Amino acid sequence: MAKKNYYNVIIVGGGISGTALLYTLAKYTDVKDIALFEKYDEVATLNSSAKGNSQTLHCGDIETNYTLEKAKITNRTATMVENYGKLYGYDNKYMFQIPKMALGVGDKEVKFIKDRYKEFKKEFPYMELWDKKQLAKIEPALLKGRKKSEDITAMGTKKRWSAVDFGKISKSFVKNAKKENKNIDVHLSKEVDHIEKKGDKFKVIVEGKAYYSDYVVVDAGAHSLLLAHKMGHGKDYSCLPVGGSFYYSKIDSLKSKVYTIQNPKLPFAAIHGDPDIVKDNIVRFGPTAIVLPKLERYHHAHFLDFLETLAPSTEVIEVFYDLMHDSDIREYAIKNFLYEVPGIRRKLFAKEVRKIVPSMTKDDIEFAEGVGGLRPQVIDKKTKKLFLGEAKITTGEGIVFNMTPSPGATSCLGNAQEDAILICKFLGNKFKAKKFDRELVTPIPY
Ligand SMILES: Cc1cc2nc3c(=O)[nH]c(=O)nc-3n(C[C@H](O)[C@H](O)[C@H](O)COP(=O)(O)OP(=O)(O)OC[C@H]3O[C@@H](n4cnc5c(N)ncnc54)[C@H](O)[C@@H]3O)c2cc1C
Numbered sequence: 450m451a452k453k454n455y456y457n458v459i460i461v462g463g464g465i466s467g468t469a470l471l472y473t474l475a476k477y478t479d480v481k482d483i484a485l486f487e488k489y490d491e492v493a494t495l496n497s498s499a500k501g502n503s504q505t506l507h508c509g510d511i512e513t514n515y516t517l518e519k520a521k522i523t524n525r526t527a528t529m530v531e532n533y534g535k536l537y538g539y540d541n542k543y544m545f546q547i548p549k550m551a552l553g554v555g556d557k558e559v560k561f562i563k564d565r566y567k568e569f570k571k572e573f574p575y576m577e578l579w580d581k582k583q584l585a586k587i588e589p590a591l592l593k594g595r596k597k598s599e600d601i602t603a604m605g606t607k608k609r610w611s612a613v614d615f616g617k618i619s620k621s622f623v624k625n626a627k628k629e630n631k632n633i634d635v636h637l638s639k640e641v642d643h644i645e646k647k648g649d650k651f652k653v654i655v656e657g658k659a660y661y662s663d664y665v666v667v668d669a670g671a672h673s674l675l676l677a678h679k680m681g682h683g684k685d686y687s688c689l690p691v692g693g694s695f696y697y698s699k700i701d702s703l704k705s706k707v708y709t710i711q712n713p714k715l716p717f718a719a720i721h722g723d724p725d726i727v728k729d730n731i732v733r734f735g736p737t738a739i740v741l742p743k744l745e746r747y748h749h750a751h752f753l754d755f756l757e758t759l760a761p762s763t764e765v766i767e768v769f770y771d772l773m774h775d776s777d778i779r780e781y782a783i784k785n786f787l788y789e790v791p792g793i794r795r796k797l798f799a800k801e802v803r804k805i806v807p808s809m810t811k812d813d814i815e816f817a818e819g820v821g822g823l824r825p826q827v828i829d830k831k832t833k834k835l836f837l838g839e840a841k842i843t844t845g846e847g848i849v850f851n852m853t854p855s856p857g858a859t860s861c862l863g864n865a866q867e868d869a870i871l872i873c874k875f876l877g878n879k880f881k882a883k884k885f886d887r888e889l890v891t892p893i894p895y
Contacts, residue, residue, distance in 0.1 A: 453634065456482040458872055459653050459662040461641045461676065462669035463487030465497035465615050466853050468622035469861035470666055473869045475626035475633060477881045480872065482632045484662070485623075486655055488640035493619035495745060496670055497858055499727040501822030503693075503718070503736060505706060506530060506544070506613045507856035510573040511551040511605065512718045513565065514711035519837065521572055523856055526863030529889040530618070531610045533862060536888060537625065540610065543617040545726055548587065548705035550579065550605025554804055558710050559602040566604040575895070579603045590702040594808035603707075608895065611706055612726045615858040641669075644680060644848070651848060664872050667850040671744040671825035674758045674842075677850040683842040687765050687828040688758040688852065689835070691717070692746055693736025694789060695817040696798055697725075702806045703732050709804055712777055716826055716837040717855050722805045734802045734814065736821050737788040738781075746823045764830035771833070791816075824854035839864065847875055862889060 457480050460467045467485055474480050485492075495501055508527040509520025534544040553562035566578045581601055585592045591601060627633055636655070643654040644665060653660045667673045671690050677683035703722050711719035717738060725731040744751040744758065759765065772778050788798045799811040827840040839857050841864070842850040849868055853860075866885060873880040 453482070453632075454658070454660045456484040456634070456660070456662045457876060458483045458664045458666065459651065459660060460485040461644075461653070461665065461667045462672070463489075463492035463619070463623075463635070463637070464495060464668060464670055464853075465493060465619045465622075465858050465861045466851055466864055467666070467668035468492055468619040468626075469865040470668060470868055471633065471635075472622035472626040473862065473865040473885075474872065475629040475631050477885045478869055478873055479879045480631075480876065484634045484636060484660065486636045486639045486641050486653070488638070490638045492623055492635075492637075493616040496822035496824075497619050498616040499614045500820045501746075502615060502855070502858055503721065504612050504614065504723070504726050505549075505718070505721075505859075506611055507718065507859040508573070508609070510569060510576055511549050511706070511708045512711070512856075513551050513561075513708070514713050514715060514718060514837075517568060517572060520569065523859060524572065525890070526860040528892050529862035529866075530613060530859060532889045532891075532893055534610065534613070534618070535893060537621060539618070539621065543614045543621070544610045545612040546608055546610055547612045547724065547726075548605060548607040549609065549611040549708070550588075550603035550705055551708045551710065552591065552601060552603045552805065553710060554599065554601050556600060559600050561710060562602045562604055569604070575606050575609065576604050577606060579605060588703065588705050588707065590806045590808070591707070593806070605705070612723070613858070614726055615861075641676070644676060646680075646846065646848075663847060663876055665848045666868050666872070667848070668853070670853065671758065671823060672754070673850045673852050674825065674827070675744065675754050677842050678757055678760065680848070682844055682848070683850060684760070685830045686840065686842070686852075687760050687762070687830060689826045689828055690741050690744060690755065691824045691826050691854070692739045692741040692821065693824065694739075694821040695733045695735035696795075696802070696814040697817045698732045698734065698802075698809065698814045699730060700809070700813050701730055701732065702809070707805050712781065714775060714778060715781065716835050717824060720801055722802065733817070734798070734805070735817075737785045737798075739785050739789055740782075741823065744823070744825075746821065747819055762830060764833055765828060768828050768833050768835065772835070825852045826854050827852045841867070843871065
């Protein structure tokens with residue numbers, strides 16, 4: 450059927466956020482005409498692809514930079530992805546029960562893990578506390594080559610859906626949305642250049658052609674803030690693109706997702722090691738964290754777009770100054786920069802890996818070329834702070850912009866629910882809350 454040029458809702462961006470919204474609108478609302486525009490020839494080729502991110506369903510149980518409050522929020526949205534997977538039989542196909550843990554190394558971190566275990570036990574009753582002896586059985590590589598005097602402890606679980614191929618889930622959202630009795634057009638290889646408000650509609654220009662809609666949601670990763678700024682929205686926000694690289698090891702060292710302890714001042718989860726779920730016999734270590742002057746990791750530079758979204762100002766400089774004033778963050782930034790420098794990076798990163806697998810040498814790892822995406826970390830100029838996680842610009846005029854660093858893939862259905870409710874309220878449509886809660890929100894017992 451020929452594609453049209455007017456829709457109730459236009460979604461810009463076909464990563465996991467845009468496709469999750471397409472699915473949610475199709476299945477849980479009575480919105481009829483929906484279009485999604487994606488600039489590449491497939492959905493989920495950037496941050497949402499399996500090689501763009503850490504493949505972790507972030508429940509908040511092993512992410513040591515989350516407070517209990519933040520963990521409760523991510524736990525709720527992680528459950529939605531889990532329930533979605535089970536609803537369509539994607540368990541053991543696109544999502545996997547890999548054991549997972551947060552590892553403390555040395556007396557200070559061991560105490561930290563023990564205290565955190567006590568605090569988090571109520572929200573995550575399935576978590577176990579594993580001492581050195583238990584870890585030697587569960588994950589022997591953590592002990593091999595470790596100094597006898599060095600204590601380790603982990604909080605973890607062996608039986609949860611912890612690893613997800615978010616790229617495959619994105620594709621499934623499109624497939625399952627199209628099964629609903631709605632008019633859905635997915636326009637691939639179509640880049641949205643410009644959006645403007647025209648009376649009570651939006652005019653969306655795509656490669657010279659105009660499309661119209663009553664509502665627009667921009668789920669375009671680091672490009673979301675660029676499109677917002679161009680329309681005069683979100684001027685209090687600035688975007689700092691933080692790239693993350695991985696290292697591969699062919700040594701079959703880990704069977705679990707092993708997260709280390711993160712500095713709570715940093716807005717993303719710490720370096721971890723885990724088996725890659727889409728590449729056989731590869732264990733990945735990472736991601737690193739490096740600020741890059743571009744909006745996409747492996748495509749052309751977008752330097753001017755980067756400047757537009759960074760929108761340098763005295764407030765942004767103050768945020769940088771405050772971050773770099775902190776010696777821990779300064780050291781972290783320098784180290785992570787060096788992890789990208791050919792010639793020295795393997796040797797330096799191997800030290801990081803040895804915290805997890807002490808027997809690893811630089812010859813056991815290789816820099817994973819072309820792997821790892823970009824986290825659009827948002828700076829709030831008013832509070833002069835970096836956001837922990839996602840940010841949303843809700844204009845109240847029928848257009849929303851989402852910026853989605855980690856754990857944005859885990860929160861895809863939670864964000865989609867919020868946007869679907871906003872859309873229905875604005876357009877006078879119905880959000881099928883009971884069905885959504887029954888199918889996606891209520892945890893299914895293990
Ligand atoms: C190294 C790293 C590790 C991570 N690990 C995890 C993890 O383990 N768990 C987790 O939950 N999250 C993780 N994340 C975060 C997660 O990957 C992102 O939050 C998520 O993929 C964002 O999805 P998105 O759809 O919002 O954006 P994207 O996946 O970036 O998709 C945006 C889409 O918009 C398209 N687009 C952009 N501009 C336009 C335009 N003008 N017109 C049309 N289309 C456009 C792009 O082509 C792209 O397809 C990680 C991120 C990184 C970088």
